[in-house]
Amino acid sequence: MAAAAANGAGGGGGVPRPTNPMVTPLLTDLYQFTMAYAYWKAGKHLDRAVFDLYFRKNPFGGEFTIFGGLEECIRFIANFKLTDTEIIFLRSAMPTCEDGFFEYLSSIDCSDVAVYAIPEGSVVFPKVPLMIIEGPVAVIQLLETPFLSLVNYASLVTTNAARHRLVAGKPKNLLEFGLRRAQGPDGGISASRYCYMGGFDATSNVAAGRLFGIPIRGTHSHAFVSSFMGLDDIIDRTLASSDGSNKCEDFVSLVQNWLARIKDAGSLRGTFRETNLSELAAFTSYALAFPNSFLALVDTYDVMRSGVPNFCAVALALNDMGYKAAGIRLDSGDLAYLSVETRKFFRAIEEEFGFIGFGKMNITASNDLNEETIDALNKQVSVSAKLYDFIHFLWLNEAPVGELQ
Amino acid sequence: MAAAAANGAGGGGGVPRPTNPMVTPLLTDLYQFTMAYAYWKAGKHLDRAVFDLYFRKNPFGGEFTIFGGLEECIRFIANFKLTDTEIIFLRSAMPTCEDGFFEYLSSIDCSDVAVYAIPEGSVVFPKVPLMIIEGPVAVIQLLETPFLSLVNYASLVTTNAARHRLVAGKPKNLLEFGLRRAQGPDGGISASRYCYMGGFDATSNVAAGRLFGIPIRGTHSHAFVSSFMGLDDIIDRTLASSDGSNKCEDFVSLVQNWLARIKDAGSLRGTFRETNLSELAAFTSYALAFPNSFLALVDTYDVMRSGVPNFCAVALALNDMGYKAAGIRLDSGDLAYLSVETRKFFRAIEEEFGFIGFGKMNITASNDLNEETIDALNKQVSVSAKLYDFIHFLWLNEAPVGELQ
Numbered sequence: 166m167a168a169a170a171a172n173g174a175g176g177g178g179g180v181p182r183p184t185n186p187m188v189t190p191l192l193t194d195l196y197q198f199t200m201a202y203a204y205w206k207a208g209k210h211l212d213r214a215v216f217d218l219y220f221r222k223n224p225f226g227g228e229f230t231i232f233g234g235l236e237e238c239i240r241f242i243a244n245f246k247l248t249d250t251e252i253i254f255l256r257s258a259m260p261t262c263e264d265g266f267f268e269y270l271s272s273i274d275c276s277d278v279a280v281y282a283i284p285e286g287s288v289v290f291p292k293v294p295l296m297i298i299e300g301p302v303a304v305i306q307l308l309e310t311p312f313l314s315l316v317n318y319a320s321l322v323t324t325n326a327a328r329h330r331l332v333a334g335k336p337k338n339l340l341e342f343g344l345r346r347a348q349g350p351d352g353g354i355s356a357s358r359y360c361y362m363g364g365f366d367a368t369s370n371v372a373a374g375r376l377f378g379i380p381i382r383g384t385h386s387h388a389f390v391s392s393f394m395g396l397d398d399i400i401d402r403t404l405a406s407s408d409g410s411n412k413c414e415d416f417v418s419l420v421q422n423w424l425a426r427i428k429d430a431g432s433l434r435g436t437f438r439e440t441n442l443s444e445l446a447a448f449t450s451y452a453l454a455f456p457n458s459f460l461a462l463v464d465t466y467d468v469m470r471s472g473v474p475n476f477c478a479v480a481l482a483l484n485d486m487g488y489k490a491a492g493i494r495l496d497s498g499d500l501a502y503l504s505v506e507t508r509k510f511f512r513a514i515e516e517e518f519g520f521i522g523f524g525k526m527n528i529t530a531s532n533d534l535n536e537e538t539i540d541a542l543n544k545q546v547s548v549s550a551k552l553y554d555f556i557h558f559l560w561l562n563e564a565p566v567g568e569l570q
Numbered sequence: 571m572a573a574a575a576a577n578g579a580g581g582g583g584g585v586p587r588p589t590n591p592m593v594t595p596l597l598t599d600l601y602q603f604t605m606a607y608a609y610w611k612a613g614k615h616l617d618r619a620v621f622d623l624y625f626r627k628n629p630f631g632g633e634f635t636i637f638g639g640l641e642e643c644i645r646f647i648a649n650f651k652l653t654d655t656e657i658i659f660l661r662s663a664m665p666t667c668e669d670g671f672f673e674y675l676s677s678i679d680c681s682d683v684a685v686y687a688i689p690e691g692s693v694v695f696p697k698v699p700l701m702i703i704e705g706p707v708a709v710i711q712l713l714e715t716p717f718l719s720l721v722n723y724a725s726l727v728t729t730n731a732a733r734h735r736l737v738a739g740k741p742k743n744l745l746e747f748g749l750r751r752a753q754g755p756d757g758g759i760s761a762s763r764y765c766y767m768g769g770f771d772a773t774s775n776v777a778a779g780r781l782f783g784i785p786i787r788g789t790h791s792h793a794f795v796s797s798f799m800g801l802d803d804i805i806d807r808t809l810a811s812s813d814g815s816n817k818c819e820d821f822v823s824l825v826q827n828w829l830a831r832i833k834d835a836g837s838l839r840g841t842f843r844e845t846n847l848s849e850l851a852a853f854t855s856y857a858l859a860f861p862n863s864f865l866a867l868v869d870t871y872d873v874m875r876s877g878v879p880n881f882c883a884v885a886l887a888l889n890d891m892g893y894k895a896a897g898i899r900l901d902s903g904d905l906a907y908l909s910v911e912t913r914k915f916f917r918a919i920e921e922e923f924g925f926i927g928f929g930k931m932n933i934t935a936s937n938d939l940n941e942e943t944i945d946a947l948n949k950q951v952s953v954s955a956k957l958y959d960f961i962h963f964l965w966l967n968e969a970p971v972g973e974l975q
Binding site: 183309345388 | 593598603604605607609610611619621660667707711714715720722723750751753754755756759777779780791805855858859862
């Protein structure tokens with residue numbers, strides 16, 4: 166995994182700073198500072214203390230937890246140092262405290278703190294310490310909240326991702342697409358990182374891809390489909406073949422020809438009438454932009470009567486030019502039923518046009534998938550249907566799902 | 571509210587950058603960039619588009635939503651500019667895209683984007699646009715995910731806080747203490763900010779206090795109480811009186827004397843025997859550090875047989891020196907029952923020792939409070955009991971609650 170670069174190089178013996186620049190010694194509960202003052206006032210602040218970081222119950226009603234967040238904790242303590250402006254703020258927040266305390270605070274780092282930990286990514290269980298933190302009691306106290314903040318969510322996401330991997334099975338692609346529903350920007354970036362750690366294959370989050378070297382994936386949304394009025398929207402209609410040997414001057418016409426042929430093909434005749442032409446324009450336009458990785462979202466209008474036939478027309482036209490389409494994405498409706506029907510359609514295309522392999526075209530499912538729905542999909546859809554899963558994480562069940570449409 | 575300072579001054583006509591430095595143009599789903607490329611390839615990228623940001627359902631089974639997150643959206647677009655290194659990353663992530671697209675990307679800002687919005691903090695309803703965003707379709711597309719990431723969680727937290735305020739009633743103090751349970755550091759900082767916007771009084775989060783000028787609160791935890799062995803731990807036992815006119819050389823003995831007097835007081839005799847002396851040491855030590863704001867967590871050992879009597883002894887000793895104790899915090903057990911019993915104890919102290927007002931001492935409740943438990947507490951506890959609420963936000967019901975103990 167690539168080293169995170171958002172927060173620059175650290176000063177802690179070469180250990181980089183925490184990925185999120187907002188992770189500072191002030192990212193803690195005030196009572197950690199008031200307790201530190203009380204320890205200092207009692208002359209106890211340098212007493213050695215040992216704190217265990219553990220949890221009481223496995224999450225998600227499960228039997229295990231995956232430990233995440235250790236690297237960020239290490240980055241945090243390796244660079245722990247209160248700045249002058251942070252000290253000034255603390256003085257204003259704790260006006261009755263003596264000057265000597267703030268002098269002490271500005272002097273501390275974590276050079277005399279020892280952390281013993283289970284390796285990040287390990288399977289862990291309740292009541293067994295994940296980390297044992299040893300050092301001066303006043304310093305250890307200041308670490309409690311940031312450590313919990315860095316470990317709790319990381320472990321939850323890693324565990325959740327591993328559970329999804331277990332029900333999905335090894336061969337499935339699991340993609341995380343939760344940025345818009347996470348607890349703000351860092352919630353999303355952390356979710357992408359720890360989903361990958363827990364067994365996902367890729368994320369939609371570009372920033373997380375850059376920070377952590379996670380593969381990123383994405384194609385288009387419903388808004389893209391509905392932004393087209395019709396085929397006249399497409400101005401540049403040329404497409405060079407995959408090997409560069411020839412050029413199609415009017416790829417739009419090639420697509421239209423294929424759509425007409427599909428409509429007339431024996432076993433498909435009557436399964437659909439007129440498809441939506443703005444959708445066809447969007448698909449064609451997207452294929453012209455990404456001929457090597459054409460993946461279409463087929464449920465903007467009607468999956469079986471428009472989306473799938475339109476996709477097949479574009480995929481067959483691409484094939485004429487030496488390109489292989491990447492597949493479709495289903496984002497609504499009865500995902501199991503639609504994937505089975507789509508698979509049948511793809512197989513009919515394979516037979517009608519002698520297109521070897523078209524029947525095995527990828528199908529990706531998305532929209533509020535969870536362990537239960539993935540398990541149900543796996544059971545309803547035969548292995549040969551080869552359903553791929555595309556996960557939206559919805560952390561808050563009753564979230565108002567704002568969408569730009 | 572003080573201007574946020576974490577991310578420095580911005581370049582967008584004096585509008586500061588987003589509070590979280592991780593909020594960059596890359597904080598978006600990859601498909602926004604692939605769609606932007608497809609628009610560009612089709613020559614449609616400069617087409618004017620209008621997107622509505624709205625939601626479909628009020629959260630928490632309620633009838634309203636409070637709109638939050640607008641300021642951060644404005645900061646984001648006012649400073650929107652892809653850096654050279656971000657462009658290099660995008661080139662590597664989209665290797666088949668033409669050079670001209672990346673030249674276009676590096677040229678764009680949001681100077682030709684118009685945002686029409688309902689004021690932040692307004693009560694809003696489903697299907698009514700919170701924001702209308704107008705501009706070149708390729709640019710607007712890139713804004714979708716960051717806007718949703720900045721608005722969804724902000725609106726959820728603000729709404730949740732407002733709902734808590736409604737059930738708690740106006741006179742209660744509502745304090746937010748959710749950092750350790752939020753979705754990572756920024757989830758916690760945002761929660762503090764938007765809880766305050768939604769009607770909370772203060773937060774425990776020091777970083778949020780500094781960034782947004784939110785009042786911060788905090789006293790001590792169970793770990794502090796259990797870190798003391800006994801009264802011998804206290805080395806410096808002197809306490810100057812509030813007005814500076816005299817000095818108590820042995821405040822510990824003063825506390826012990828008061829504890830003996832309480833034990834022998836007529837109406838309290840027999841209600842408790844020996845209190846826990848390490849707890850008494852912790853309380854005394856904390857009072858020596860914060861004589862003006864002594865608030866004790868009384869449930870480490872036994873609320874009625876140790877915590878409350880120990881608190882009263884320290885509070886009465888402080889009173890001798892001209893200080894007024896701030897109250898107690900209950901963090902476990904039957905909060906309604908314990909607060910009623912504690913109130914009775916406080917009233918008995920008032921009567922036995924003629925201490926006017928002691929019966930009205932503040933009681934704060936904490937630990938997994940939510941709308942239902944606050945409502946139940948309000949109903950069970952008479953108004954004169956004056957229960958104050960202290961909220962832990964637990965966003966994930968099945969979170970493994972790691973605690974350093």
